[in-house]
Amino acid sequence: QTYLYNARCRCHPNVRFGTVLRGHGDTPGRPADAIESARLSLRVYDAAALQSGREERAARAAAARLPIAQQMASIAAFGSSNEVRVISYGLYGANTRYTIGVIRNAELAPVVYPGWKMRVYHDRSVPDEVLSTLRSLSVELVDMQARRGMRGGIGGMFWRFLVAADESVDRFIVRDSDSRLNPRESLAVEAWIQSGAKIHSLRDHPNHDRPLNGGMWGGTKGAVPDMAKLVRGWSNRERYMGDLDFLNQQVWPRPSVQESQISHDAYSCKKYPNAHPFPTRRPADYQHVGQVFFGDGRPRQGDIDDFMLNVKSPRKCRGDKSWTSG
Structure with a gap:
């Protein structure tokens, strides 16, 4: 059947x-x-055509693995730093899209971001077994249950921004639990570090066309020192996409941010100041920074099929003119 x-x-x-x-x-x-x-x-395919297709896919996959291996070798060779560097997440509820996702990122973090610590802001709606697994992976857990003015639910997506107000942290990046850390973003982050800019933004999909995306930005100590006050004073924390409105209305317009920011942008680089192409070519499977994954590990393929397959990256947004997908 x-x-x-x-x-x-x-x-x-x-x-x-x-x-x-x-x-x-x-x-x-x-x-x-x-x-x-x-x-x-x-379409109807005979056995020979099916076998040919399998061989072609295997060849493409093998070709794609080599650049990834080279990128991982570059990441492994990064020099050590005296900075305290943190990858920040917010987590609430039991949806496996996020709980499994954050665990997978905890497994990836030491390889993709050597020398960085992973921190998860959470409440008690997260299953105990998830928190135990994160502890076993050396993740720093910050319980937000009793924090006044910091309600959970969808408003928990703002917790991850609080790392910007932590004076013990020298450099931070904010990421989404349902995405996966990858070499493409790590090498872009390294370029940001070398630039000396205070704020970093990533845009790697046609739908990322805004100055800052909730799980695709970072900063240095003092870049947004009053972040906790800003979050508490924001009235739309419970609204879908409220985190995007917050970042682009409260953080991005600041002169101190505008004067010291850099971005890596595969599609809208002509629109934003100091935007650069990604330093690596996009993988053959169209994986992108910020790509959403379900709890079973499947990517949300519609984000690729509907928006990326037939959209070429503008020439200015390519690290090399042959990188048509950025």
Whole structure:
């Protein structure tokens, strides 16, 4: 018995009517989804064509691994630093997209960011076994349960910004639990360190077109010293994308930030000051900094299929003119 599976809607197509293709979900309780039927095409492949396709994919994967290995060798060769450097996360609830994600990042951090500490701001809605696993991976845990004016829920996404107000931290980066640390971002962060700028921003997807993205920026000690006060005074902490509004209304406009910032930008570099191409070519699988992953490790493929496959990076945003995807 064979089933068709559509990666765009993550569903099994079963009804086509008019211009719409309906499908049932692949997760219990997940509602049906739909795409335009014109986007569905069926092709028949013989055994030879299938084998050829497998060999081609294997060759592409092998070719992609070599640059990644070279990048990891460069990262391993970074010199030691006397700075206290922290990768900051916020975590609340039991959704495996975030709990498994933050654990995976804790495993990646020593390799992708040698010499950096990982810190997770959390409340008691996070399962004990998740916190225990993070402790075993040498993650610093900051319990926000009793912090006045720092409610949890979706407002917990603001906790990770508090690292900017910690005077014991010399340099920090803020990341999303449902993304994965990778060599591409690490080498961009190293370029920021060498630049001497106070603030760093990453934009690696067409939808990252804003000065600062919630889990793709960093700073140095004193860059935003009043961060805790700013967070407490922000009234929209419980609103979806409120963290983006906060950063781009409260942090980005500051003269001290504008005068000392650098960004790495694969698509909108012409729009923002002191924006540079990423120092590495995008992997063959279109992996991008800030890419979202589900709890089972699958990437959110729609972010690639719908926005990146047919969009070329502007020439100015490429480290080399042949890097058409940035």
